[in-house]
Amino acid sequence: MKIKEAKFVTSNTDYRLCPEPDRPEYAFIGRSNVGKSSLINMLTDRKNLAKTSQQPGKTQLINHFMINDSWYLVDLPGYGYAKVSKTDRESWQPMIDNYLRNRPNLVCTFVLIDSRHDPQRVDLEFMEKLGQDGVPFHIVFTKVDKLKKSNQVLTHVESYKQKLLEVWEELPPIFVTSSEKGEGREALLETIENYNLAFEEARSR
Numbered sequence: 001m002k003i004k005e006a007k008f009v010t011s012n013t014d015y016r017l018c019p020e021p022d023r024p025e026y027a028f029i030g031r032s033n034v035g036k037s038s039l040i041n042m043l044t045d046r047k048n049l050a051k052t053s054q055q056p057g058k059t060q061l062i063n064h065f066m067i068n069d070s071w072y073l074v075d076l077p078g079y080g081y082a083k084v085s086k087t088d089r090e091s092w093q094p095m096i097d098n099y100l101r102n103r104p105n106l107v108c109t110f111v112l113i114d115s116r117h118d119p120q121r122v123d124l125e126f127m128e129k130l131g132q133d134g135v136p137f138h139i140v141f142t143k144v145d146k147l148k149k150s151n152q153v154l155t156h157v158e159s160y161k162q163k164l165l166e167v168w169e170e171l172p173p174i175f176v177t178s179s180e181k182g183e184g185r186e187a188l189l190e191t192i193e194n195y196n197l198a199f200e201e202a203r204s205r
């Protein structure tokens with residue numbers, strides 16, 4: 001898919017105030033500093049669409065971007081940042097839970113995982129909760145360029161899968177990306193494009 005247009009639409013704290021759910025939508029979420037803003041900018045081929053290297057945990061908003069006038073990319077606040085106050089964390093949880101569970105046009109959520117780290121409880125628990133609530137998600141490993149050898153990537157992804165299989169019967173689709181190198185861009189955009197087509201088809205029936 002070619003990205004012809006990418007523009008910021010709105011920021012909200014309440015899913016009910018988000019734009020009309022008339023287009024397929026994809027949410028991106030992960031721990032603070034996972035590389036989410038960089039990935040969004042890489043995917044959309046824009047330098048500053050999502051703000052990188054902000055104070056971690058600062059963007060506690062649901063940010064909508066309209067892509068090619070045909071789908072929404074949603075930047076959700078990062079989770080698991082220790083320095084965010086308890087009050088902020090408590091307001092984050094229901095906001096995100098409500099958005100993920102009630103947004104009718106949300107096709108899929110991309111959960112970002114820093115490929116350098118071993119499976120972290122906060123990520124595993126987050127995905128488990130999505131599964132329990134029937135929210136479809138895919139896993140996106142970020143910053144793979146930081147793993148020096150390609151076999152390190154393979155080994156890491158494999159051990160992560162094994163960890164997931166302790167709880168999951170089936171694995172979600174997994175993407176391996178580097179915003180630095182543009183790796184994984186085509187695969188992610190192609191997946192979104194296919195979902196967009198399916199969304200349109202379902203709507204026209």
Ligand code: GDP
Nearest residue numbers: 032033034035036037038052053143178179180
């Ligand atoms: P966010 O908090 O999840 O939005 O993370 P950012 O996109 O701001 O990235 C956090 C830090 O990781 C920044 O210093 C980025 O430059 C760096 N980073 C993000 N993606 C990559 C990547 O693919 N490769 C490398 N080497 N660094 C990355």
